Amino acid sequence: MTNPAERLVDLLDLEQIEVNIFRGRSPRESLQRVFGGQVAGQALVAAGRTTEGDRPVHSLHAYFLRPGRPGVPIVYQVERVRDGRSFTTRRVVAVQQGRTIFNLTASFHRPEPGVEHQLPMRREVPPPEELPTVADEVRGHLGGLPEALDRMARRMPFDIRYVDRLRWTPEEIEGAEPRSAVWMRAVGPLGDDPLVHTCALTYASDMTLLDAVRIPIEPLWGPRGFDMASLDHAMWFHRPFRADEWFLYDQESPIATGGRGLARGRIYDRAGNLLVSVVQEGLLRPHTNAPSLERPYGEEAGGES
Template identity: 40%
Template sequence: MNTIDDLLKVLTLDKTDSHTFSGFSKTIGSPNVFGGQVLAQALHAAYQTVPKERVVHSLHSYFLLPGDLTIPISYRVNEMRNGGSFSTRRVTAVQNDQTIFILAASFHKREDGHEHQESINTDIKQPEELMSWNEMLEQFGDFLPNKMKAFLSIERPVDFKPVEIMNSMEQKDLPAVEDVWFKLRGNAGNLDLDVKQQILTYISDYNILTAALKPNASKAHFGNTQMASLDHSMWFFRDFDFDDWMLFSAKSPSTSGARGFATGNIFTRDGKLIASVAQEGLMRPKTR
């Protein structure tokens, strides 16, 4: 995948019956299915069963088993509630008769109400001052560990520009924050809100656990730490467009017991808060 069109083909599921859907997978460099893909596909499945005037405002999920990249994933949607203002759906993802993922999502009819939001950090570098993952690979590829080089070599429909690059060679502990600018590749105009939310859900599983790894960067890095998403929650606040760079600003309150916890806010470049994310992930030191 290297454009938004490629991503949309992955996120759009085949309909098996009114409440069952099937999807295929694309690697992002891991031997298992990317968590963000399962999240976004499950949200797509749920959206097919709710009234058109309702949009997702929150989702909560658990990753139960690693997904197999070579086998289609079946998504079963259960209608848990259809109220006057809210609809709730439960989605179960299955491979080989085993449940690998579960999601609960709530949808709300559009209403007007009070407004406030947290502000974007204006003291960080802008995207034009930073290197993308592709540029990092081109400039430093010969010096990167093989696993990191292979990960960065995968074609993606999203460009990422971290504000601070974590260098495992420095063996230096860093603050528990991770700010990353991101932008879709290709024409992202004229997308419906439900599609934009599915894409944002896909992207939200990138980078967030880096904030939980940084405070132990003097001894821990991606090469010697087993990392995997355990759960993932999102809250969606406002409509938006993918016409410019957006900022994913994450921080980690705690890491312990081989698990790391991080939260994040997603902003448009002009400072509109679009969504918030929370995730706990496995962060197990490898013994060999």
């Protein structure tokens, strides 16, 4: 498979090795730790495989406990906490080499009618077709794409386009608000299984959310002065969607203090319907050694070391 979207679908296709136990692949990559969105997406697949198909997930709450090792399989153990008339609850523990690296609680709800309201999408957002890809923006600034970033761009399962231009120097970030917005969609079709789309968007939700924490501190691309890692992650799914169609991920950071930063995100479709709400807290520590080079998406995710 050469299409990154196909590779993502394959990554989310877990092997069932017992009634409530599943095994997921972890690609052998050059990253220091497994991307947190991968672990969250696979854990949600494991939970969803043990529920009735008429109950889509409506929320998840997760903790990244230890960094996962690339190239080593991850085992997902599902506990069937509750099967009620309207709600189903599952708890998932991710284990790698005998150590728990992640846990997740997910709730599934049978659809029913109810009251309707939502916060509107931000105004005057340019459509994704009018915005450059991340690779094009980096290429335009640097006059080319470094080999490591070129490899990253070719294996990315999502097309990401920043609504606001990237800032490249300390002078450009002066006075910047802790807000960011990106258009995203899978780079190819993901099929028609709603669970795959939900888990793919869960994967994507961890890719850029902590950008909002960094924006007032340092340029997003270039030498990084902080170690960052996802600590916990929560999502609420409001409406059906397809992750291979454009969605706007509007992100903000209300606070960073005590070595941690909080980020919130709202995901809208092109018609302005609020699809998903996301909250995440991340570790934010100054480097004790030399700053790292340009970071691929997700390298900062996956639990504190």
